[in-house]
Amino acid sequence: MKKWLLLLLALALPLTGAAAQENTVVALPTVAPLQQVEASTDADYSSAPLEEYYNANFYMDQEDYQTPRMTAEEKQRTAELLVAYQAGERPAENVLNKPEDVVVGVYTLNPEDYEGETLYTLLPVDPLTDEQILEVIDAFARCGQTFDPEALSYRNCARGGGSGTTRLHPDEELERMDMLRDLYIRQGFESETPFTPLVSDDGMGLVTLDEDAYCGMDSFWFFPYRPTTDDELLGFVIYTETGDPTEYGNYAAYEKQLRLELARLLGAPLVMTRDGEDMCRMGDCNMSYGDEKAYYAYFSTPDGGSVSGYLDIDTGKVLTARTYKKPSLLYSDLHVDPNEEKWLEIAKQAVAEARQDGMAITAAESFGEVWISMVGYGVLVDVTMADGSYYEVKIACQNETVYGGLAYCSHAPDLEKMYSDMVSDND
Amino acid sequence: MKRLICVLLLGLLILPSASAGAMGEYTLSPFAFDTEAMLTLAFGDQAADAQLNDRDYPFYDLPNSSGAPFCGQNDTMGFQQMKLTVYTALVSTEQYEPFIPENIEPSGVAKCALTPQQALADAEAWLAELGVTDYALQSVTAYGRVSKLPGGYLLAFGQTLDGVPVYWAASTHPEETYSPAAAAQPNRIKVVVGDNGLILITGWWNAFTPTKQDAAVISEEEAIAAFADMGEDAASAELCYLLAGTQDAPVALPAYRSQNRFISAEDGAVLQ
Numbered sequence: 001m002k003k004w005l006l007l008l009l010a011l012a013l014p015l016t017g018a019a020a021q022e023n024t025v026v027a028l029p030t031v032a033p034l035q036q037v038e039a040s041t042d043a044d045y046s047s048a049p050l051e052e053y054y055n056a057n058f059y060m061d062q063e064d065y066q067t068p069r070m071t072a073e074e075k076q077r078t079a080e081l082l083v084a085y086q087a088g089e090r091p092a093e094n095v096l097n098k099p100e101d102v103v104v105g106v107y108t109l110n111p112e113d114y115e116g117e118t119l120y121t122l123l124p125v126d127p128l129t130d131e132q133i134l135e136v137i138d139a140f141a142r143c144g145q146t147f148d149p150e151a152l153s154y155r156n157c158a159r160g161g162g163s164g165t166t167r168l169h170p171d172e173e174l175e176r177m178d179m180l181r182d183l184y185i186r187q188g189f190e191s192e193t194p195f196t197p198l199v200s201d202d203g204m205g206l207v208t209l210d211e212d213a214y215c216g217m218d219s220f221w222f223f224p225y226r227p228t229t230d231d232e233l234l235g236f237v238i239y240t241e242t243g244d245p246t247e248y249g250n251y252a253a254y255e256k257q258l259r260l261e262l263a264r265l266l267g268a269p270l271v272m273t274r275d276g277e278d279m280c281r282m283g284d285c286n287m288s289y290g291d292e293k294a295y296y297a298y299f300s301t302p303d304g305g306s307v308s309g310y311l312d313i314d315t316g317k318v319l320t321a322r323t324y325k326k327p328s329l330l331y332s333d334l335h336v337d338p339n340e341e342k343w344l345e346i347a348k349q350a351v352a353e354a355r356q357d358g359m360a361i362t363a364a365e366s367f368g369e370v371w372i373s374m375v376g377y378g379v380l381v382d383v384t385m386a387d388g389s390y391y392e393v394k395i396a397c398q399n400e401t402v403y404g405g406l407a408y409c410s411h412a413p414d415l416e417k418m419y420s421d422m423v424s425d426n427d
Numbered sequence: 428m429k430r431l432i433c434v435l436l437l438g439l440l441i442l443p444s445a446s447a448g449a450m451g452e453y454t455l456s457p458f459a460f461d462t463e464a465m466l467t468l469a470f471g472d473q474a475a476d477a478q479l480n481d482r483d484y485p486f487y488d489l490p491n492s493s494g495a496p497f498c499g500q501n502d503t504m505g506f507q508q509m510k511l512t513v514y515t516a517l518v519s520t521e522q523y524e525p526f527i528p529e530n531i532e533p534s535g536v537a538k539c540a541l542t543p544q545q546a547l548a549d550a551e552a553w554l555a556e557l558g559v560t561d562y563a564l565q566s567v568t569a570y571g572r573v574s575k576l577p578g579g580y581l582l583a584f585g586q587t588l589d590g591v592p593v594y595w596a597a598s599t600h601p602e603e604t605y606s607p608a609a610a611a612q613p614n615r616i617k618v619v620v621g622d623n624g625l626i627l628i629t630g631w632w633n634a635f636t637p638t639k640q641d642a643a644v645i646s647e648e649e650a651i652a653a654f655a656d657m658g659e660d661a662a663s664a665e666l667c668y669l670l671a672g673t674q675d676a677p678v679a680l681p682a683y684r685s686q687n688r689f690i691s692a693e694d695g696a697v698l699q
Contacts, residue, residue, distance in 0.1 A: 330597035365533030
């Protein structure tokens with residue numbers, strides 16, 4: 001589910017420029033979420049941005065590409081199977097509103113939610129079998145309709161991999177999701193009408209997919225072709241939230257401690273906007289760690305940078321953290337000797353300036369030349385502190401300054417664990 | 428220890444760049460590495476068995492082989508560059524891993540019998556066999572910090588022209604480019620070597636044909652002044668060649684460099 005959300009967010013990003021709008025957020029009541037839709041922005045809630053996205057990225061691999069159509073050969077067989085259906089042939093399975101493990105599915109829609117569309121069809125990436133085509137024909141017939149493959153479009157069909165949703169999220173919807181998630185986790189807000197997977201009851205829905213049939217996608221989300229209400233969106237947020245509800249009441253304290261630690265370790269400013277948070281088992285995020293239970297949050301700083309960190313909630317100490325701000329550098333073809341002493345001095349100075357508690361630096365070591373995406377080459381230096389923690393510092397060759405920011409780890413990497421699957425000739 | 432090794436090694440090869448002679452302007456073409464040497468380095472005593480693979484550039488492997496050893500010279504990637512690839516059989520039998528940062532030996536000394544000095548001597552001998560003569564040592568990196576991985580050295584050599592380094596202009600590496608064919612690659616050769624011998628050689632190289640010779644160049648002091656006029660506070664300026672132009676017709680222009688800014692070495696005009 002998380003994978004799906006990330007994909008959805010990523011897909012929304014390329015369209016933000018094209019669908020520039022005023023970020024109007026619908027105000028929440030103080031006691032219960034609204035049910036009525038507030039005046040919308042000029043954001044596009046139709047399937048058109050999704051279609052535009054795929055049309056502009058026609059070169060994508062098949063597994064990333066959604067194609068809401070049948071092949072000519074399948075259309076030909078559909079015509080034959082329609083005749084067979086009328087003669088009494090029936091599929092073994094009814095796929096109308098099939099909720100789980102979907103290979104082929106047809107879903108009833110409220111036309112007012114979907115610009116007049118009444119049925120939505122999900123088709124697998126592989127060539128359709130006669131039985132699967134018959135299933136589609138049968139589902140349409142159960143709704144009193146005759147299936148027409150020529151009518152398939154992004155408005156009423158998805159096929160294959162890529163985006164597992166009926167439409168993309170405009171910026172304002174993404175921002176409301178963030179705000180609503182915050183209200184749910186930090187304030188305990190609940191939706192008046194909880195999310196239900198069936199799309200026909202309220203315009204929003206979810207089905208789980210046979211991953212093999214949909215290029216690894218495990219679910220498909222129905223979002224109406226209209227602005228969602230705050231309550232609908234809150235229901236969605238609650239349904240998709242994967243955090244531990246018993247920890248939500250502690251998030252504020254965790255965040256405060258993380259901010260204090262980020263200031264101490266990286267010189268992070270107090271004024272930062274929290275952009276996201278979650279909890280995890282640290283070993284799942286970084287192979288050098290184990291079962292530490294960690295609170296994770298990332299922030300944006302007033303100067304356009306970002307800061308993030310994982311806080312061990314049992315010790316109150318940061319496990320890993322980093323700052324980042326993209327410098328505006330051109331590509332450079334310059335290569336240097338990464339073993340020169342000056343790189344160590346630059347790295348040590350950067351750490352000393354960032355560190356607010358005056359902890360002593362015990363070592364600085366060069367780990368050679370590193371590629372810095374789009375900028376050219378740099379030198380990677382590890383700066384070790386008196387408590388065994390260390391900082392990774394990348395220095396751009398071209399201007400001999402720290403590139404991006406600092407990365408902090410509370411202990412040295414466990415190389416044997418990280419490369420445990422490597423086998424040497426001596427083994 | 429590491430500092431001493433590097434100073435000694437670099438001192439051997441950097442000296443030529445300090446005494447640049449006449450400069451000129453050049454067009455670029457793919458450098459032709461010595462094919463026989465390439466085959467011998469890749470396949471050793473099996474060189475005679477090497478066969479041309481079905482590609483649009485010379486690429487050799489062994490019959491019924493699906494991996495290393497193999498080698499090739501690819502001139503189809505643009506910017507008139509030749510991409511050299513020499514993978515020996517050791518690539519298949521050793522987990523050499525010199526490109527993982529965690530596997531770098533910060534001490535500069537790899538856990539193997541081979542010394543950095545011998546690694547350099549070996550690498551230079553192989554370059555000579557391949558017909559590569561105009562270069563400067565850029566770095567020697569020891570690897571094998573992960574206990575399960577074998578140790579060795581990665582040596583990087585940058586191409587020189589008229590005794591000075593060459594740099595591709597930023598314009599030949601567009602920001603939104605993800606296809607290697609659309610971006611010029613650094614003119615450098617990387618040699619990876621361990622106790623069992625050569626592991627691999629990879630790199631990109633050009634040949635240069637003069638279109639203008641004996642060009643008079645401004646002094647470093649004048650270059651520093653020109654950089655100052657651009658707002659660049661340069662303590663020194665490096666004489667070099669800037670490789671610019673198009674993917675089909677790149678050229679080498681005499682230049683001075685300060686960080687990532689370049690001016691013409693002839694008249695101080697801003698190049699980048």
